[in-house]
Amino acid sequence: MGSDHARPAPSAPPRVRRILVMTVVPLFVATVIAALVLWPRGGSPQSDGEADVPRYSGTVTRVVMEPCPPSPSSPEGTPRVGDGRCGTVDVRVDDGPSAGQQVETPVPDGPGAPRVEVGDEVILVELTDPTDPTISNWNVAEHQRGTPMLWLAVVFAAAIVAFGRWRGLAALAGLAASFAILLTFVLPGIGAGKSPLLVAVVGAALIMFVVLYLTHGVTAQTSVAVLGTLGSLVLTGVLATIATAATHLTGFGSEEATTLSMFQGDVDLHGLLLAGIIIGSLGVLDDVTVTQAATVTELAHANPGLTRLQLYRAATRVGRAHIASTVNTIVLAYAGASLPLLLLLTADSRPIGQILTSEFLAQEIVRSAVATLGLIAAVPLTTGLAALVTAAGRTDTTSPADAAAPRPRTDRAETLAALISPRTGHPDESDPTRPSPPSTAADRWPEPNRSTDTTW
Structure with a gap:
């Protein structure tokens, strides 16, 4: 593995x-302080001991299928449960x-029951007669x-x-950090009765700081993406x-939310809906803001x-x-996750x-x-910040004589000619006997392997 930076990029001006x-x-410090204040304490809520069923690993050694016994007649219109698989399975x-022991279980039957064959590795549950x-x-x-x-x-x-x-390795580290923050702060904090919206905003900001700087480095370009993401x-x-207040959404829009309210009645499902929107928007916001900051730098x-406005x-x-x-990506992602609901x-x-x-739809x-809407706002916000930072850096690193000298109006035509015409030394396609003139604009383009990340 090697670095994708061919040479060190010039640092941003001190100002x-x-x-x-x-x-x-200050924003990072405020995020850390808020996370410490909201950090769940006292451990996770204890579950009912009756719900803890022992689960063990096993390997299927034999499957014996048998005809199912006749069932009593059901009223017309009763939904069918299972596919009528009967028999025994030795595991x-x-x-x-x-x-090491061989146990006998019934063939799994019912909605979503697994189909087992000899050699399958399965999970067994042991149910004890009370x-x-x-x-x-x-x-x-x-x-x-x-x-x-x-695998x-x-x-x-x-x-x-x-x-x-190396950047891919940093991306994996950022992914691990995201899951660590979600599993140790966001989910336990919401489960402990904290405000889901507040926990989600602080957790998303913490993920943003860690992931962006870890993945893209501590650069001026990354800082612009951080500010744009946080504002969005x-x-x-x-x-x-x-929007949720205007549409009177309660958060009971899914079966999972209803089940959660039965086990943890103190969870604010409306706030949980808002938290889901924040967390779900973070990943796409990172993509947009990093892309816009990189585009301005390139x-x-x-x-x-080019001026700031240009x-x-x-x-x-x-x-x-x-x-x-x-x-389209966002809509299809939500539609794909809700296909059973849409089909229903x-x-x-x-x-x-x-x-x-x-409520559901x-x-x-x-x-x-x-x-x-958050994504749309991220584009002008991040682009404007990136243009200000990049133009300020260019002005500070450019000599007064170069800054005062206007660019010739023929540079645009020369640049287009350099992109369209062949390289120096190759004959012109329309006249093979005449070599093409040297391109003066091509010499001013940066090296193809040069990194455009402006380091601090």
């Missing part, structure tokens, strides 16, 4: 570094107190998925590192609060004569194309207006619309 440090560092227990603890029954709960998921994770990590090299996150939270290196307009055109494709709604006999305004529409 730009001071401004960025004075802006970013060798691989761990626990009964390791009236007689010496009597226990074994059942196959599901397949073991640890080995295939481990998938290895291939996933190897592909990222092989393509991204705050705006997304405000818009989500207004344009400034390609044409140092940099802003050119990068905004790129942002429009990016947003146009990202909007297609069988609904109510008018389409009532279906669209129902309105929640997804509000989620998609608010996330898109």
Whole structure:
């Protein structure tokens, strides 16, 4: 593996570094202090001991299928449960107190029941008779998925590192940091009864600081992306609060939320809905803000004569194309996660207006619309900040004589000619006997392997 930086890029001017440090560092300190204040204490809530069913690993050694006994007649219209699979399954227990023993279980049947064959690695549950603890029954709960998921994770990590090299390795570290913050702060904090919206905003800001600087380095370009992401996150939270209040969403828009309210009644489901919008928007916001900051930097290196306004307009055109494709990505991502719900709604006999305004579907529409509005706001915000920082850095590093000298108006034509015409020494396509003139504009383009990340 090698670094993707061919040579060190020039550092940002001292004035730009001071401004960025004075802006970013207080925000980071405030995020850390808020995380410490909101950090859950006292451990996770204890679950009911009756719900703790022992689970052991096992290997299927034999499957015996038998015809199902006749069932009593059911009323017409009763939904069918299972596919009528009957028989027994012999399983060798691989761990626990009964390791090495052969146990007999019924063939799994019912909605979502696993189909087992000889040699399958499965998860067993042992159910004990409460009236007689010496009597226990074994059942196959599901397949073991640890080995295939481990190989998938290895291939996933190897592909990222092989393509991204050191930056890919940093991306994996950032992914691990994101999951660590979610599992140790965001989820326990919401489960402990803290405000879901406040916990989500602080957790998203903490993820943003760690992931962006870890993945892209401590650079002026990354700091611009951080500021743009943080501003867009705050705006997304405000818009989500207004939209959910205006549409009177309660947060009971899914079966999971209803089940959660039964086990943890102190969780604010409306706030949990807002928290989901914030966390879900963070990943796409990072993509947009980093892209816009990098685009402005590339344009400034390609044409140092561009003004702040020209940099802003050119990068905004790129942002429009990016947003146009990202909007479709967001909608399809939410639709893909809600396919069972959408399929269920297609069988609904109510008018389409009532279906669209129902709690289940309105929640997804509000989620998609608010996330898109936050993305749209991220483009001009990040692009404007990047243009200010990049132009300030270019002005400070340019000599007064170069800054005062206007760019010739023929540079644009020369640049276009350099891109269209062949290299020096190659004959002209229209006249093979006449060599093409040397391009003066091509010499001013930066090296193709040069990194445009402006370090602090």
